[in-house]
Amino acid sequence: MSREPFVVVGADAAGLSAASKCRRADPDREVIVFEKGEWISYAYCGMPYFIEGRIDQLSSLLSLSPAKAADRGIDLRRNHEVTDVDPDAQTVRVEHDGERFIQSYDDLLVATGGRAVTGPLDVRDLDGAFTLHSMDAAAAIDAYIADPADYDLARIADTPADRSLVEANAALDAPETAAIVGGGYVGIEMAEALVGRGLDVHLFHRSDHLLPAFGEAVAERVEAELGAKNVTVHTNTPVEALAGDDRIEGVVYRTAADDAETELGVELAVVGIGITPNTELLEGTGVDHGDGGAILADEFGRTTLPDVYAAGDCATDRHVVTGEDAWMPLGLTANRAGRAIGATVGGDPTPVGDIAGTAVVKAFDLECGRVGLLDETEATAAGFDPVATTVTAGSRSGYYPGNSATDVTLVADRDSGRLLGGAIVGADRAAVRINTLATALDAEMDVCELEQLDLAYAPPFSPVWDPVLVAAKVLNGQRSD
Amino acid sequence: MSREPFVVVGADAAGLSAASKCRRADPDREVIVFEKGEWISYAYCGMPYFIEGRIDQLSSLLSLSPAKAADRGIDLRRNHEVTDVDPDAQTVRVEHDGERFIQSYDDLLVATGGRAVTGPLDVRDLDGAFTLHSMDAAAAIDAYIADPADYDLARIADTPADRSLVEANAALDAPETAAIVGGGYVGIEMAEALVGRGLDVHLFHRSDHLLPAFGEAVAERVEAELGAKNVTVHTNTPVEALAGDDRIEGVVYRTAADDAETELGVELAVVGIGITPNTELLEGTGVDHGDGGAILADEFGRTTLPDVYAAGDCATDRHVVTGEDAWMPLGLTANRAGRAIGATVGGDPTPVGDIAGTAVVKAFDLECGRVGLLDETEATAAGFDPVATTVTAGSRSGYYPGNSATDVTLVADRDSGRLLGGAIVGADRAAVRINTLATALDAEMDVCELEQLDLAYAPPFSPVWDPVLVAAKVLNGQRSD
Numbered sequence: 001m002s003r004e005p006f007v008v009v010g011a012d013a014a015g016l017s018a019a020s021k022c023r024r025a026d027p028d029r030e031v032i033v034f035e036k037g038e039w040i041s042y043a044y045c046g047m048p049y050f051i052e053g054r055i056d057q058l059s060s061l062l063s064l065s066p067a068k069a070a071d072r073g074i075d076l077r078r079n080h081e082v083t084d085v086d087p088d089a090q091t092v093r094v095e096h097d098g099e100r101f102i103q104s105y106d107d108l109l110v111a112t113g114g115r116a117v118t119g120p121l122d123v124r125d126l127d128g129a130f131t132l133h134s135m136d137a138a139a140a141i142d143a144y145i146a147d148p149a150d151y152d153l154a155r156i157a158d159t160p161a162d163r164s165l166v167e168a169n170a171a172l173d174a175p176e177t178a179a180i181v182g183g184g185y186v187g188i189e190m191a192e193a194l195v196g197r198g199l200d201v202h203l204f205h206r207s208d209h210l211l212p213a214f215g216e217a218v219a220e221r222v223e224a225e226l227g228a229k230n231v232t233v234h235t236n237t238p239v240e241a242l243a244g245d246d247r248i249e250g251v252v253y254r255t256a257a258d259d260a261e262t263e264l265g266v267e268l269a270v271v272g273i274g275i276t277p278n279t280e281l282l283e284g285t286g287v288d289h290g291d292g293g294a295i296l297a298d299e300f301g302r303t304t305l306p307d308v309y310a311a312g313d314c315a316t317d318r319h320v321v322t323g324e325d326a327w328m329p330l331g332l333t334a335n336r337a338g339r340a341i342g343a344t345v346g347g348d349p350t351p352v353g354d355i356a357g358t359a360v361v362k363a364f365d366l367e368c369g370r371v372g373l374l375d376e377t378e379a380t381a382a383g384f385d386p387v388a389t390t391v392t393a394g395s396r397s398g399y400y401p402g403n404s405a406t407d408v409t410l411v412a413d414r415d416s417g418r419l420l421g422g423a424i425v426g427a428d429r430a431a432v433r434i435n436t437l438a439t440a441l442d443a444e445m446d447v448c449e450l451e452q453l454d455l456a457y458a459p460p461f462s463p464v465w466d467p468v469l470v471a472a473k474v475l476n477g478q479r480s481d
Numbered sequence: 482m483s484r485e486p487f488v489v490v491g492a493d494a495a496g497l498s499a500a501s502k503c504r505r506a507d508p509d510r511e512v513i514v515f516e517k518g519e520w521i522s523y524a525y526c527g528m529p530y531f532i533e534g535r536i537d538q539l540s541s542l543l544s545l546s547p548a549k550a551a552d553r554g555i556d557l558r559r560n561h562e563v564t565d566v567d568p569d570a571q572t573v574r575v576e577h578d579g580e581r582f583i584q585s586y587d588d589l590l591v592a593t594g595g596r597a598v599t600g601p602l603d604v605r606d607l608d609g610a611f612t613l614h615s616m617d618a619a620a621a622i623d624a625y626i627a628d629p630a631d632y633d634l635a636r637i638a639d640t641p642a643d644r645s646l647v648e649a650n651a652a653l654d655a656p657e658t659a660a661i662v663g664g665g666y667v668g669i670e671m672a673e674a675l676v677g678r679g680l681d682v683h684l685f686h687r688s689d690h691l692l693p694a695f696g697e698a699v700a701e702r703v704e705a706e707l708g709a710k711n712v713t714v715h716t717n718t719p720v721e722a723l724a725g726d727d728r729i730e731g732v733v734y735r736t737a738a739d740d741a742e743t744e745l746g747v748e749l750a751v752v753g754i755g756i757t758p759n760t761e762l763l764e765g766t767g768v769d770h771g772d773g774g775a776i777l778a779d780e781f782g783r784t785t786l787p788d789v790y791a792a793g794d795c796a797t798d799r800h801v802v803t804g805e806d807a808w809m810p811l812g813l814t815a816n817r818a819g820r821a822i823g824a825t826v827g828g829d830p831t832p833v834g835d836i837a838g839t840a841v842v843k844a845f846d847l848e849c850g851r852v853g854l855l856d857e858t859e860a861t862a863a864g865f866d867p868v869a870t871t872v873t874a875g876s877r878s879g880y881y882p883g884n885s886a887t888d889v890t891l892v893a894d895r896d897s898g899r900l901l902g903g904a905i906v907g908a909d910r911a912a913v914r915i916n917t918l919a920t921a922l923d924a925e926m927d928v929c930e931l932e933q934l935d936l937a938y939a940p941p942f943s944p945v946w947d948p949v950l951v952a953a954k955v956l957n958g959q960r961s962d
Contacts (some may be wrong), residue, residue, distance in 0.1 A: 040904055049881060055880050055882075188879075210681075250500065282860070309809070317850065323532075332935065332938045334633050335946070359937065360943070362941045362942065371935075380781070401535055429910050429913050430941065431937060431942040431943075435937055436920050438934060438936055438937065439921050442924075442933075449923070454852075455916045455920075456841040456919065456924070458842055460530075461913055464813050
């Protein structure tokens with residue numbers, strides 16, 4: 001029996017994980033990966049650290065090389081854009097170098113990722129205005145910040161970065177003042193990166209707290225930390241326009257306090273308002289969409305079209321707390337779903353795994369983590385009666401040097417006590433502590449079980465009562481009041 | 482109805498947690514705590530760090546003061562030794578200042594702790610030879626190490642430390658070479674402390690690997706780390722005697738390689754071979770004993786005698802993996818069991834919680850953690866068919882500075898896949914990662930579930946695949962081979 005290949009659209013985390021795993025599971029299976037651009041398998045989350053200068057070469061962010069993909073038996077075709085899917089014929093239409101052709105598939109994975117949204121702000125026609133959702137953007141921002149005399153193309157050696165774009169940006173005078181628009185994790189990470197490059201940084205955020213997904217307790221600590229590191233934080237301050245003709249000259253914003261428009265002069269703007277899933281490829285196929293408009297995928301990553309899978313930033317996953325579809329574009333989710341789909345297509349049916357929305361972010365010297373349902377409105381909508389508490393506990397024994405205040409927020413269902421979500425912030429090993437809660441959520445623990453966990457204690461690492469245990473105890477007390 | 486009091490024997494973690502909680506739960510209840518010595522509520526685990534000099538004052542290790550205990554309505558009586566229990570009459574016999582009296586109880590908690598064992602080595606009659614299982618010993622070791630001209634009694638201010646003992650030790654010439662006998666956590670922590678004080682340190686361990694409870698992968702890293710920090714590690718080398726008349730002059734040991742006795746000249750020896758539970762108080766009462774000879778206690782901390790509870794280093798707990806009684810003298814266990822018993826006695830029946838044997842230890846720049854059943858013999862004895870793996874994974878994204886090799890050992894039951902135990906060692910946030918496994922053990926997860934956890938990823942804190950996920954994946958592959 002001759003079979004059509006496993007066709008993958010998109011050669012980043014989800015797509016190449018699936019292709020690699022499928023080839024390992026079934027070495028006879030033909031696997032074709034179409035990527036519309038030059039870049040494959042890069043670490044999106046590493047870009048701010050490249051821009052900061054902690055990482056010397058952009059190539060360090062590249063994971064699987066085209067040569068290694070070939071070694072794995074993957075037929076990787078870059079600069080091939082898949083423009084249409086015909087689920088009845090089980091074919092895709094591909095454009096390459098002005099030519100078009102049709103490719104049949106037995107199984108198809110749509111791993112088209114997401115793209116930055118910019119709201120009313122148009123970054124495309126202004127030098128010095130950027131989003132950060134591609135490696136070319138990272139290379140360009142890095143070059144733009146550098147003093148023209150200092151920039152070295154070695155920064156982008158061994159990558160397919162657009163050299164003319166990079167050289168054009170490197171040739172411009174170095175900026176002194178920067179505006180970051182959007183206080184999510186990219187905004188926070190970029191603030192640290194740009195301070196590290198010596199810029200005067202202003203961070204604008206539409207609503208009253210940064211990092212909305214992490215809850216207020218985290219936001220307040222992060223806002224204080226940014227202030228202490230000389231970032232000017234403007235909350236409740238939407239940016240309405242970018243000013244300038246060829247090159248950015250300022251950001252125009254409106255404060256909640258007075259309704260007047262104000263302009264701040266800047267020579268660099270990075271817009272990080274959010275991302276949206278790239279679902280256009282399946283338009284007109286009748287595929288179902290889920291949370292956030294992403295392609296609806298089930299526990300095996302299957303869409304509602306036969307033999308068509310979706311994974312990564314363009315697809316939903318199942319949320320471990322609600323059991324419903326949720327769109328949470330995160331790195332592990334994409335890798336894990338890709339790998340599972342590769343195994344399934346390769347003959348070993350493997351669930352993609354539920355997601356808990358676990359996320360961690362570094363904000364200068366603070367570590368922040370969040371997981372599950374933190375927002376009370378969201379928890380109520382999911383059918384729970386949420387009760388929440390935030391405690392401040394030590395990260396080490398009180399007498400041990402380096403003990404650092406760690407804030408833990410827990411949210412639980414009042415009657416059942418079931419843990420729904422949590423957040424942690426602190427300067428000492430706070431981020432990885434969120435894994436305790438991610439594991440407890442997966443096990444559907446209640447707060448009494450959480451309070452009884454035998455967690456680690458040693459003076460340099462944790463007090464007798466781990467901050468999570470302290471929070472569980474307080475929340476249990478609160479529930480029974 | 483007039484009730485007899487809740488009587489507690491021992492005023493450390495378990496005893497005072499129980500007394501405090503009982504008073505909170507039932508403010509009318511009379512609670513008497515008898516402590517045979519002067520010290521109450523001290524942080525045993527902090528002693529090495531005091532000796533190292535990271536902590537300026539011994540008083541920092543004191544938690545609840547006698548005055549605060551009184552504020553809580555606890556009738557605390559120091560220098561009162563309980564010598565006998567009559568479970569039929571529900572009375573204890575108490576000695577104080579040469580007098581004896583009888584005290585009735587309605588509920589009794591035995592929280593008598595443990596004491597250091599020294600095997601064939603008698604430390605009592607030799608200056609410069611110590612165990613480390615009391616605050617007086619910590620004060621004496623610290624004074625002994627100091628140069629006589631430099632020692633300052635401010636180190637022990639505001640504590641009941643035995644000043645004549647401290648002054649006698651401070652008056653002796655400072656040691657230059659130290660032997661630590663026993664490579665468990667106290668031995669490791671003391672090695673770091675004594676190197677910190679400028680001593681030439683030799684660590685002797687009877688068997689082939691240090692930290693036997695942590696497994697070989699941890700031991701190998703720790704042995705290398707100690708060597709790199711100029712500690713001379715002697716494994717397979719039992720110490721058979723301490724040499725010297727009034728003051729220690731050497732340790733006599735026998736190496737496995739050649740069977741000859743050798744003597745190493747030292748001016749300080751710290752013997753940390755292990756501890757044994759203090760169970761003598763209940764001798765002759767017919768109480769049942771469990772693992773390690775400790776007093777057998779059930780899920781509410783009840784002994785087999787009516788209305789008699791036991792908690793802390795003298796008692797067993799229930800192991801979360803085996804479901805059997807286990808003796809694991811650790812700080813959280815004592816505090817937690819004490820608090821639960823206090824609640825139960827105060828009218829709110831509360832289980833003491835299972836233990837997973839979670840332990841973490843700092844070895845210079847390494848962080849080590851262990852949990853559950855690691856030893857294959859022990860796992861087999863508990864009815865499992867253990868399969869184990871150790872992987873080395875990064876603590877951060879490979880391109881992020883500070884990424885550090887993290888070794889994870891996982892043990893699972895071959896057929897069911899149930900997670901049985903694990904260990905982690907590394908230089909970057911390795912210790913608190915053990916809490917992921919402690920939580921998974923409590924939830925009785927199998928390794929497939931573990932592999933599917935949505936754990937945190939951000940380049941500065943964790944790679945896309947957390948080291949625990951990498952280990953779970955490898956172990957799953959191994960199980961199906």
